[in-house]
Amino acid sequence: MTTLIYLIPVALFLGALGLGGFLWALRSGQYEDLDGAAERILIDRDDGAENATRSK
Amino acid sequence: MSCCAPGAEMALDLESSMLILPSSQEIRLASRSLGADLRQTDLSVPTVHCAACIQTIETAMGKLDNVEGARVNLSTKRVAIRWRGAQVPPFVAALGRLGYEAHLFAPEVDEKDKTLAELIRAVAVAGFAAANIMLLSVSVWSGAEGATRDLFHWVSALIAIPALAFAGGIFFRSAWNALRHGRMNMDVPIAVGVSLAYAMSLYETINHGEHAYFDASVSLLFFLLIGRTLDHVMRERARTAVKGLSQLAARGAMVLRADGARDYLPVGEIEPGMQLLIAAGERIPVDGKIIQGASDLDCSLVSGESTPKNVASGEAVQAGVLNLTGPLTIEATAAAKDSFLAEMVRLMEAAEGGRAHYRRVADRVSTLYAPVVHLTAFVTFLGWMAATGDWHRAMTIAIAVLIITCPCALGLAVPIVQVVAARRLFESGIMVKDGSAMERLATIDTAVFDKTGTLTLGQPRLVNSGSIDPVMLAIAADLAAHSRHPFSKAIAGFAIPGWQHKFDAVTEHPGFGIEATDAGSTWRLGRRGWAGWKARTGGEGKHGYGGTVLTKNGMIVASFVFQDALRADACATIDRLKHAGMSVEMLSGDTAAACAEVAQGLGVDDFVPCLLPSGKVERIETLAKNGHKVLMVGDGLNDTPALRAAHVSIAPATAADIGRNAADFVFLRESLLAVPLALDVSRKAGSLIRQNIAIAIVYNAVAVPIAILGHVTPLIAAIAMSASSLLVIGNAMRLRSSVPGSQVKEVRPSRRSDTNELARS
Numbered sequence A: 001m002t003t004l005i006y007l008i009p010v011a012l013f014l015g016a017l018g019l020g021g022f023l024w025a026l027r028s029g030q031y032e033d034l035d036g037a038a039e040r041i042l043i044d045r046d047d048g049a050e051n052a053t054r055s056k
Numbered sequence B: 001m002s003c004c005a006p007g008a009e010m011a012l013d014l015e016s017s018m019l020i021l022p023s024s025q026e027i028r029l030a031s032r033s034l035g036a037d038l039r040q041t042d043l044s045v046p047t048v049h050c051a052a053c054i055q056t057i058e059t060a061m062g063k064l065d066n067v068e069g070a071r072v073n074l075s076t077k078r079v080a081i082r083w084r085g086a087q088v089p090p091f092v093a094a095l096g097r098l099g100y101e102a103h104l105f106a107p108e109v110d111e112k113d114k115t116l117a118e119l120i121r122a123v124a125v126a127g128f129a130a131a132n133i134m135l136l137s138v139s140v141w142s143g144a145e146g147a148t149r150d151l152f153h154w155v156s157a158l159i160a161i162p163a164l165a166f167a168g169g170i171f172f173r174s175a176w177n178a179l180r181h182g183r184m185n186m187d188v189p190i191a192v193g194v195s196l197a198y199a200m201s202l203y204e205t206i207n208h209g210e211h212a213y214f215d216a217s218v219s220l221l222f223f224l225l226i227g228r229t230l231d232h233v234m235r236e237r238a239r240t241a242v243k244g245l246s247q248l249a250a251r252g253a254m255v256l257r258a259d260g261a262r263d264y265l266p267v268g269e270i271e272p273g274m275q276l277l278i279a280a281g282e283r284i285p286v287d288g289k290i291i292q293g294a295s296d297l298d299c300s301l302v303s304g305e306s307t308p309k310n311v312a313s314g315e316a317v318q319a320g321v322l323n324l325t326g327p328l329t330i331e332a333t334a335a336a337k338d339s340f341l342a343e344m345v346r347l348m349e350a351a352e353g354g355r356a357h358y359r360r361v362a363d364r365v366s367t368l369y370a371p372v373v374h375l376t377a378f379v380t381f382l383g384w385m386a387a388t389g390d391w392h393r394a395m396t397i398a399i400a401v402l403i404i405t406c407p408c409a410l411g412l413a414v415p416i417v418q419v420v421a422a423r424r425l426f427e428s429g430i431m432v433k434d435g436s437a438m439e440r441l442a443t444i445d446t447a448v449f450d451k452t453g454t455l456t457l458g459q460p461r462l463v464n465s466g467s468i469d470p471v472m473l474a475i476a477a478d479l480a481a482h483s484r485h486p487f488s489k490a491i492a493g494f495a496i497p498g499w500q501h502k503f504d505a506v507t508e509h510p511g512f513g514i515e516a517t518d519a520g521s522t523w524r525l526g527r528r529g530w531a532g533w534k535a536r537t538g539g540e541g542k543h544g545y546g547g548t549v550l551t552k553n554g555m556i557v558a559s560f561v562f563q564d565a566l567r568a569d570a571c572a573t574i575d576r577l578k579h580a581g582m583s584v585e586m587l588s589g590d591t592a593a594a595c596a597e598v599a600q601g602l603g604v605d606d607f608v609p610c611l612l613p614s615g616k617v618e619r620i621e622t623l624a625k626n627g628h629k630v631l632m633v634g635d636g637l638n639d640t641p642a643l644r645a646a647h648v649s650i651a652p653a654t655a656a657d658i659g660r661n662a663a664d665f666v667f668l669r670e671s672l673l674a675v676p677l678a679l680d681v682s683r684k685a686g687s688l689i690r691q692n693i694a695i696a697i698v699y700n701a702v703a704v705p706i707a708i709l710g711h712v713t714p715l716i717a718a719i720a721m722s723a724s725s726l727l728v729i730g731n732a733m734r735l736r737s738s739v740p741g742s743q744v745k746e747v748r749p750s751r752r753s754d755t756n757e758l759a760r761s
Helices: A002-027 A034-040 A047-054 B024-030 B051-063 B091-098 B114-141 B146-167 B169-180 B187-206 B214-244 B340-356 B361-388 B391-404 B408-427 B435-441 B451-455 B470-480 B486-492 B570-579 B592-602 B613-625 B637-645 B657-662 B674-708 B714-736 B754-760
Strands: B032-035 B038-044 B067-073 B078-084 B252-256 B262-266 B275-278 B288-292 B295-298 B309-311 B328-332 B430-432 B446-450 B456-462 B505-509 B513-518 B521-527 B548-552 B555-560 B562-566 B583-587 B606-608 B630-633 B648-652 B665-667
Touching: A002 B114, A002 B146, A034 B051, B024 B038, B038 B091, B051 B067, B051 B078, B051 B091, B078 B091, B114 B146, B114 B169, B114 B214, B146 B169, B146 B187, B146 B214, B169 B187, B169 B214, B187 B214, B187 B361, B187 B391, B214 B391, B214 B408, B214 B714, B361 B391, B361 B408, B361 B674, B391 B674, B391 B714, B408 B430, B408 B435, B408 B674, B408 B714, B430 B674, B435 B648, B435 B674, B446 B451, B446 B613, B446 B637, B451 B456, B451 B583, B451 B592, B456 B486, B470 B486, B470 B513, B470 B521, B470 B548, B470 B555, B562 B592, B570 B583, B570 B592, B570 B674, B583 B592, B583 B613, B592 B606, B613 B630, B613 B637, B630 B637, B630 B674, B637 B648, B637 B657, B648 B657, B648 B674, B665 B674, B674 B714
Parallel strands: B446 B583, B446 B630, B583 B606, B630 B648, B648 B665
Antiparallel strands: B032 B038, B038 B078, B067 B078, B252 B262, B252 B275, B275 B328, B288 B328, B295 B309, B430 B665, B456 B562, B505 B513, B513 B521, B521 B548, B548 B555
């Protein structure tokens, strides 16, 4: 019983952490171009090009 | 869509080989300020489709002067370019050189999809709460007793509060809205059930009761929100895609002031009496009268007539037509709101009535469903009160009934199928505007096609190339490369790469043709009569003498015959539709002779020629009155009212802006097979939706009696609910692999010839 006093808040906290992470990703526009994200890993770019496209 | 080698990415249609660049004023007008001199322009680039495209575009844009950076969004096929400075960087031209056709579209800055963001956030919160409460509930079900159980219940109650307030708010607001207007919708039983369950559970928890329904009420919200989000995603995604394709309707025009000053004004500010300068390649923004200049006008969007119309000063022009060859000065005779375009909109609104009454299957089911659910729960409550007199027990069972009947499966049944079907169509190059369009398409029995631009491509093709001297043809192609006239475009394709005839001066005579000189002779390509009369050769073959000729020093050395090319697979499409039991009809504004030729070639039984826009609407309304459900396929501005009037409508992506907005489906590829494919998928989707609704009803028929008899524990309710939802989702997934043999093959035009490159530079 006493362990539950710790475990339940810990479980809730971890869950809330995940939820917060998701909401943050949503807000920062990471779900706006899912097709593009899938294709972009194929782009082999040097540092210069990376800066140009990342500057958003 | 498959990936491509860099450089091979071609435009969707051949038409794009003539790219009409928006002027820099237009780009400035359409861009938005990001503050501090920085501006952003959003371009729609329908042809990007792979990593190589992304890289090509982003690097090329980054290299332009004054461009801060570019970002390609592959999902919406858009490029956002951030730039600074007074001069607009030439990014549209740069994209054109890379082989990407770019269009401006009105930026919807603040119209970011707020509803979707809210729905996804609600799903996340409900999912989090449901998962945690379910963990605690499983502990209770597996035997937690006494104080532990009470603790778990209390924690569950706490977690449920934000979930109900935030995620449930969507349903509560909608239910309240419906009730306030004296209506019933699916959200009412959900709102009542969820809040009653929460209140009852809280009462139980306070009184150390054994059962609490927190898990049920929150996971119910979770499942319903998934359904709602899917529904929203499917409608919104297709809608933005359709919007993104917006072709360049005139956004403004250069106005010549009385004092000689030139101003670029948006369409809305153009008033009757103003003088407008229309360069070759621009669309005419408002109705007007030509006061100076001569040119050829492409009226295909307005009248459906594919042959360019020759105009000279003094003649009237309509808004929406494309000025092909020469610069014109026109005097506006009407403001944009009184123009031909506006009249089309009025006709459309008048025709709209017929379709507004259509109600989606889900809505129809839910209007029946909601009262039945409430009544059942209420009767159960009364029955148990009468039988036992125990109000607490009666209440518990009534809530169990309300929850177990809650339309989880029903809420998912329709949207999930529509999302899968829309995805399926999207992969074949067909966009769906909303779910009800598929439901409507599945019921049609008559297909009506517009001729020009729909069954045909609306672009002339040279048909007698075989009987023309190849050298003359090559010379003609070189000349034709200097003009934007559709006939020229057709001839320019026959250039021999690398072979260039030496011309000294090439001039275009608007309305007549092109003239050029080389060492000692004058060549003319254009109208017979202007170019010359005397024929040197007689070998024009079975097509006879065309109206367009090539002359050398006044002697006709070649004559050209053009015909509007049929859209790829038009014949197969008609066959397949007939096979599916449709009666096929063709409506056109074109002459009877031209219609008869096309109709015969395609095997279309009926056609009505020489129709005005209102005539097309009348014809469709007559068909509708006779009990037919009509599918309209059309592209022109003149088809727009008909597209609206029909039960359901399809337009090609090359259609006029307004036509695409009026249509329920838009197909992106050249092949007309998109029409039977859409029909197939819609019918299949329709039957899956009916199956899903049947599953949901069967589930209720089994579960409800058990619940009424009081045998439902929270565990059973949760399992039953999830199982029915999963069953419905699984059933919808079957659509992915079905619909055999109707794959629309991607039409990839061959590489553009060098002459076309020349034509656009």
